[in-house]
Every structure is written in structure tokens, then in C-alpha cells.
Amino acid sequence: MSTAERREHAYDLARVRSDFPILARSVHDKPLVYLDNAASSQKPRAVIDAESRVYEECYANVHRGVHELSMKATDAYEGARAVIQRFLGAASSEEIVYTRGTTEAVNLVASTWGRKNVGAGDEILITGLEHHSNIVPWQLLCEEKGAQLRVVPISDAGEVALEAIEKAITPRTRLVSVAHVSNALGTVLPVKRIAALAHAHGALMFVDAAQSVPRMTVDVRDLDCDFLGFSGHKAYGPTGIGALYARAEHLKAMPPYQGGGDMILSVTFEKTTYNDIPYKFEAGTPNIAGAIALGAALDYLTHLGLDRIAAHEDALLAYATEQASKIEGLTLVGTAREKVGVLSFTLEGIHPHDIGTVLDYEGIAIRTGHHCAQPVMDRFGIPATARASFGLYNTFEEIDALVAGIRKVQEMFA
Ligand code: 7TS
Numbered sequence: 338m339s340t341a342e343r344r345e346h347a348y349d350l351a352r353v354r355s356d357f358p359i360l361a362r363s364v365h366d367k368p369l370v371y372l373d374n375a376a377s378s379q380k381p382r383a384v385i386d387a388e389s390r391v392y393e394e395c396y397a398n399v400h401r402g403v404h405e406l407s408m409k410a411t412d413a414y415e416g417a418r419a420v421i422q423r424f425l426g427a428a429s430s431e432e433i434v435y436t437r438g439t440t441e442a443v444n445l446v447a448s449t450w451g452r453k454n455v456g457a458g459d460e461i462l463i464t465g466l467e468h469h470s471n472i473v474p475w476q477l478l479c480e481e482k483g484a485q486l487r488v489v490p491i492s493d494a495g496e497v498a499l500e501a502i503e504k505a506i507t508p509r510t511r512l513v514s515v516a517h518v519s520n521a522l523g524t525v526l527p528v529k530r531i532a533a534l535a536h537a538h539g540a541l542m543f544v545d546a547a548q549s550v551p552r553m554t555v556d557v558r559d560l561d562c563d564f565l566g567f568s569g570h571k572a573y574g575p576t577g578i579g580a581l582y583a584r585a586e587h588l589k590a591m592p593p594y595q596g597g598g599d600m601i602l603s604v605t606f607e608k609t610t611y612n613d614i615p616y617k618f619e620a621g622t623p624n625i626a627g628a629i630a631l632g633a634a635l636d637y638l639t640h641l642g643l644d645r646i647a648a649h650e651d652a653l654l655a656y657a658t659e660q661a662s663k664i665e666g667l668t669l670v671g672t673a674r675e676k677v678g679v680l681s682f683t684l685e686g687i688h689p690h691d692i693g694t695v696l697d698y699e700g701i702a703i704r705t706g707h708h709c710a711q712p713v714m715d716r717f718g719i720p721a722t723a724r725a726s727f728g729l730y731n732t733f734e735e736i737d738a739l740v741a742g743i744r745k746v747q748e749m750f751a
Pocket residue numbers: 375376377437438439440441468470471516518519520521545547548568704708709
């Protein structure tokens with residue numbers, strides 16, 4: 338995109354920033370520079386208000402009461418499910434299951450679809466750049482079933498070759514499960530093409546969309562995936578709420594996840610019949626206000642425009658990469674051609690935790706550590722990285738502050 342086109346597509350950044358009350362605060366007497374968006378993003382007023390409005394105006398339990406408040410709460414809760422459905426391009430809102438987030442979406446599929454469909458000698462295929470939440474649930478399943486977890490390696494740039502994935506799929510592969518965007522490296526995986534490969538070999542496809550949903554258009558029918566999970570809190574919504582998208586035919590065939598209220602049609606001590614999808618997978622009183630506020634967050638993103646958000650973040654990452662490359666002793670970890678959202682790096686002779694601590698005193702929030710992707714660190718032979726991750730409200734001046742902060746770290750540890 339040219340500079341002129343970018344300007345035309347850009348939104349009013351100052352106005353957008355004013356939508357996020359927390360961005361006005363200072364940290365250690367410095368203006369807050371929040372660059373930890375891959376871990377969790379800040380919330381706009383629209384989300385904060387949506388959540389408090391539920392408790393002030395229409396709070397009651399859902400799917401239960403005939404009284405006015407319960408019906409209002411149910412309407413808003415189901416309305417938010419329809420927002421998620423449209424946001425993801427799903428065919429029907431019965432394909433949207435509320436979960437606590439991405440982690441629970443993976444665990445739900447592993448322990449329901451997985452327990453039913455994966456047997457001894459079968460294989461689950463993942464890549465070397467996965468977050469722990471897209472590794473451990475499959476390990477647990479494989480251990481229980483005598484199945485095998487296979488891993489497609491990543492290159493020095495942090496990419497995964499399509500040919501390597503194709504080679505790793507065998508007639509025993511039941512599921513391919515990959516991140517759309519790596520949280521540690523920023524690599525964008527070609528999930529649409531990976532889904533086509535999986536299907537061509539009779540396997541299903543799970544997309545971990547935790548990092549893509551907040552920063553690019555994600556359309557489940559275009560990707561043609563079977564399952565997709567994301568977290569509300571990374572998409573400017575509340576914590577403790579997210580969703581699993583799954584094709585209706587899979588949900589109908591899958592056994593229930595947890596047992597309890599709301600997931601049943603009838604219960605006797607002899608036999609229980611289960612509710613229709615998606616409720617079959619939603620036992621117990623859910624995060625009602627959180628779900629409704631997640632709907633408000635996705636509406637906010639839609640209103641701003643996912644392509645404008647993506648263009649802005651691309652420009653931020655390009656600028657940050659250019660500036661960081663000028664710093665002697667700084668090594669970028671993750672240099673994929675298709676990359677978004679995060680800038681992971683190490684500084685020669687300085688532990689990432691020291692980088693994070695010094696930057697914090699400058700008011701700059703980044704994450705340091707293994708980012709719940711220890712195999713990625715092992716692959717690059719490092720214990721940790723420092724990671725700046727961008728959001729729709731970050732500015733070019735904030736990247737300048739980051740760069741100045743990094744230089745200060747180097748001076749202190751010289
Ligand atoms: N998958 C990816 C790609 C992620 O980045 C994360 C969280 C998860 C799954 C798990 O999401 P949750 O909401 O269920 O916890 N990633 C990070 C991170 O990069 N820093 O903190 C959490």
C-alpha cells in the first residue's frame with residue numbers, strides 16, 4: 338500500500354485513542370506506552386460501558402426465566418453470539434460455542450471430537466511455532482489414546498513451508514491444528530491452503546485464531562476450516578470469554594464437553610438427553626456480561642474496519658522493524674515474509690527480563706519470556722525474547738519511545 342493510499346484508509350488515531358480510557362494514564366510518571374497487545378489488549382469505552390450496562394439495566398440468568406430481565410439478558414447474550422457469527426462469517430450462530438477463550442476452545446475439541454475420533458496409531462499434526470495451548474491438549478489426547486503428535490519444523494525465519502506440511506500429513510492424520518498468527522514470532526501461516534491440504538488427505542483443520550482475530554479479517558467459510566478458536570480479551574473485549582467456531586455437522590456428532598445445567602433437554606437418573614447445538618457444549622451459567630461485551634468489542638472493530646486496522650498495524654510493524662534494524666546488537670527473532678503484530682528481539686549480552694524492567698520504568702509495557710511457546714525458544718536456542726506487540730491504537734511516536742528505551746537499556750548495561 339502506498340503512503341497516499343494508507344492515508345486515505347487511515348482512521349483518526351487521536352480519536353481512536355480517546356476511546357480507550359486507560360491510554361490516558363501514566364506509568365512511573367511517564368505516559369503509558371502499551372506494547373503488550375499480543376498478551377492482552379486494552380478496552381474501549383464501548384466495551385466497558387456494555388459490560389456495566391448489563392449489570393445496571395438488564396442483568397439476570399439466561400435461558401431460564403420467563404421474567405422480563407431474564408428475557409432481556411438472553412436476547413443480548415444471543416445477540417452477541419450472532420455478532421460473533423457474522424464477524425467470523427459462519428453460516429449459522431448454532432456454530433458458535435462460547436468458551437473462556439482460545440485455550441478452552443482447543444481443549445473442548447480435543448476432549449470431545451478428539452476422544453471420539455482419534456485412536457491408537459492416529460496422528461495429530463501441529464507446527465513448531467504453536468502456543469502451549471495448541472500443544473498440550475493434543476499431547477494429553479495422544480497420551481490417552483496411544484496416538485502420535487507430529488510437528489512440522491519452522492525455518493530460521495520462523496516460517497513453515499507448505500511442502501513440509503504436505504509431506505507430514507499421512508493417511509493416519511486426523512487433524513491439523515495450527516496458529517493463524519504466531520504470538521512469539523508474528524508469522525502468518527497460510528491457513529486456507531493448509532486447510533485444503535488437510536481436507537485433501539481426509540483430515541480436519543483447527544485454526545488457533547487468538548492473534549489473527551484482533552488484527553485481520555478472519556472468515557471461516559473462506560478459510561474452509563472445521564474448527565477455529567479465539568479469545569475476547571485479545572480482541573479488545575473482556576477476559577474470560579471467547580468462542581469456538583465449529584461446523585454444525587461436527588458439533589452435532591460430537592459428544593458433550595462438560596455436564597450440567599443448560600446443556601440438557603431432560604435428565605432422569607437412568608438417562609439424560611442433550612440440548613441442541615451449541616447449548617450442548619455450554620454447561621452452567623456462562624459469562625453473560627462478558628459475552629455481551631465481547632459483542633460490543635467486535636462491533637467496535639467492525640466499525641473501525643478490519644482492513645484499516647490491518648493497514649495501520651502493518652505500517653507500525655514496518656516502521657518498528659526498520660528502526661530496530663538500525664540498533665547494533667539487536668537481533669530480531671522471527672523474520673517471516675508474512676508477518677504481523679509482534680516484534681520479538683534479543684539484545685546482545687542483556688537478559689530480556691532486564692530489558693523489560695528498564696522499559697517499564699520508561700512507562701513502556703512489553704512482554705519478556707518464552708511467551709508460552711517454549712519450543713519456539715528452543716528452536717532458536719534462546720531462553721526468552723523481549724516482545725513488543727502492537728494494537729490498533731499504537732502510534733509511530735510510541736515506537737520512537739520504544740527505540741529510545743532500548744538504547745537506554747544498552748547504555749545502562751554497556
Ligand atoms: N494461541 C495463541 C496464538 C496465543 O497467542 C494465545 C495467548 C493463546 C493461544 C491462548 O489464549 P488464551 O486467551 O486462551 O490464554 N497468547 C499470549 C501471549 O502471547 N502472551 O500472553 C498470552
